[in-house]
Amino acid sequence: MNHPGLPEKVDRPGGTPQTRLWRLLPLLLLAALLCYRAGLAAGPENTQTAKKKVAVKIGKEKKFILDWLGEKEQLEFFGRISDRIWSYAELGLQEFKSSKLLADTLEQAGFKVERGLAGMPTCFVASYGEGKPVIGFLGEFDALPMLSQKGRVPRKDPVVEGAPGHGCGHNTMGTAAVAAAIATRKAMEKFGIKGTIKVFGSPGEEILASRPYMVRAGLFRDVDAVIDNHSSSDFGTAYGVSGNAVISAIFTFRGKTAHSAGAPWAGRSALDAVELMNVATNYLREHLNPAHRLHYIILEGGQAPNVVPDKASVWYYVRNTDAELEAMFERVANCARAAALATGTELAEVRVLSATHQFHGNRALAELLQKNIELAGMPAWDKEEEEFALALQQELKSEEKGLKREVNPLREPRDSFIGGGSTDVGEVTLVAPTATVRFPSSVPGAIGHHWSTVASVYGSIAWKGLNAGAGAMALTALDLLTGPEELKKIRAEFEEHMKTHSYKSFLPPEATPPLDINRALMEKWRALLEQHEIKD
Known part of the structure; x- marks a missing residue:
């Protein structure tokens, strides 16, 4: 007996077109099922790849920022600043050249710069604009002891044996904040955008020494939201309470x-x-x-x-x-x-x-930042950059997978507290809503506070990564300056969080910034490092 809907007789081998279609139907259904299951297994990275293929329409202000930062001239300008700070390799609260270079760059770009704040000679705040809202960028620039290393060399090879080096990528971070602020300022000027942006030049993060004193000095008192950044091998952000x-x-x-x-x-x-x-x-x-x-x-x-x-x-x-x-x-x-x-x-x-304090990341701000990370997108890596990454990974005996090609999804809080490191940005998160962008200026597998990171955060990988991070930060600042509803949502979440996490400084009243802690050590190495400085 024939299946309903199939012809009674077959006219030729293979049957009619309708017959052949019915015979193929089970195979077509199986193929569709396999494609669906493959899509489920692809995970966030494949989802992100699909997103990147979709044309995204952006406003003229954001396009202006991305176009300006994307110019070869800007990539090289800020990249060279990062490399110069990398070569100074100044320890916490001894970053006289690094701080001056960043502050001078902002001053030349039309910012008003106040220096030597909160009892720290290398602390500065650079401001542009007037009135509300006030949006802050954080930037760090101190190095670590004992980590001297030649840039883009995939084996241990110090510039000066025993000297400091940028083993946490802070050379890229202060620079990224400056690049983001200048890009935002140019958009504000071109499109008549009101508000104030500030760059908080924050010394001594590796000794956790600036932000507690900056908060105590009231430097963040009028700030509506803060955009932080950190060097990484990936491109993403997170929210929630983290770290120690x-x-x-x-x-x-x-x-x-x-x-x-x-x-x-x-x-x-x-x-x-x-x-x-x-x-x-x-x-x-x-x-x-x-x-x-x-x-x-x-x-x-x-x-x-x-x-x-x-x-x-x-x-x-x-x-x-x-x-x-x-x-x-x-x-x-x-x-x-x-x-x-x-x-x-x-x-x-x-x-x-x-x-x-611990870091208390604002979810609404992180979600906004994530959208702009996806808009900015991962840098395009060239063959030489990939070859260095693979050589370093081989040297470190880590997975040889090269540089990351996709942005990370928004990272949610962990189910359980696992402790780990600390950042004095935590202090800021309890006085203003804050989120951190991690930008790809290092190689996956490079070890933090280690020569491999020093080798990674110099040259074109670092240039491209900090430029991408600056783009995400500038786009987010633009959203905050022009989107009162976004800022209102961010502030509402912050105020609700503070009901159960009221701020109290852990500093005793008599505490002062430890200006002496790295002085002798830096004096020991400065003259030797100066012989290898990048001048421009």
């Missing part, structure tokens, strides 16, 4: 000198106190949540083995959640007090250098 709060402090002990062999009983070793404190805090680790952190270096421990040290000091980072940080720090301080008691020494000083 931290207190950075130096514990100094005083004892009595004596001959270490002739009359050791007459002495009281301050170094013994430091070592005993460290033993106690290491035992304390057993009772900490795995997400919490503490680590230290001994700054001073005497000058000769045959003299009992009468002064010793140790520098601690104590990291925990906002809610539990102060209690954990008190336990560490108790370890210091006990060590002094046990060794017959004096805990002479507990000097808090800085203290900052």
Whole structure:
């Protein structure tokens, strides 16, 4: 019996067209099902690829910004600024050349620049425009000790052995903020856009030392929203509470000198106190949540083995959640007090250098920033850039996949707190709604605070990545300046969050910026690094 709808007889081999169609139908259905399942398995990156194929209509203001930043002249101009800061490799609160270069660039672009703010010679705020809204850009520019490395060399090869290097990409970050601000300013001028933009030149982030003092000085008091940025190997943003709060402090002990062999009983070793404190805090680790952190270096421990040290000091980072940080720090301080008691020494000083909160990212601002990240898009990498990335990944024995080609989807908060690092941007997030763009100026697999990152954030990869990041930031600033409803939504979320996360500084009243902490170390290396500086 024939299936209803099929002909009664077959006229020739293969049947009529209708017959052949019915015979193919199961195969067509199977093919459609496989395509659908492949689409589900493709994940966010394939979805993003599809998005990129769709023509997006943008306003003339945004097109102007992207076109201006996309000019070869601008790519090279800001890229060279980044490379110059990379070559200065100045440690936190010693970034005199880096800060001046960025501030001078903004001044020459028509910004009013105030320097030496919040008790820090290398802190500045550059402003353009007038009235509300006030939109801020954050920019960092300090390097890290011990990480000197030649740029775009995929093996360890220092510029100056033992000297500082930009192992976190801060050379690109201050530059990206400046590029974004100047692009936004040009659009404001061309299209008559009202409002104020500010660049907050923020020194010493690697020692978490500027934003707590900048907030205390009231520098963010009138700011409606803040756009932060960070060097990365990907292009994306996130929201929610992340990272650890931290207190950075130096514990100094005083004892009595004596001959270490002739009359050791007459002495009281301050170094013994430091070592005993460290033993106690290491035992304390057993009772900490795995997400919490503490680590230290001994700054001073005497000058000769045959003299009992009468002064010793140790520098601690104590990291925990906002809610539990102060209690954990008190336990560490108790370890210091006990060590002094046990060794017959004096805990002479507990000097808090800085203290900052966890990062509280604003969801509405991050969602807006994500749209503009997708609009700006990933840079196009050339063959030489891909070859360097693969060579570095091979050297590091990481996955050899080259440079990223797609932007990341918006990252949601983690289900559980895993701790990790800290940023003093956290302080700003509790006084103004803030979101951070991660832009692709480094190689996937490069290790943070390591020579491989220093090698990556120099040259054309860094130039293209910071330029893309500047584009996303400038587009977002434009949305905030021209879209009162967007800003209202961002501010409403911030005000609601603050009902359960009210701001209180962790800084003791007597704390001051630690201008001395890197001075001697930078003086040791500056003259040697100057021999390798990029001049223009």
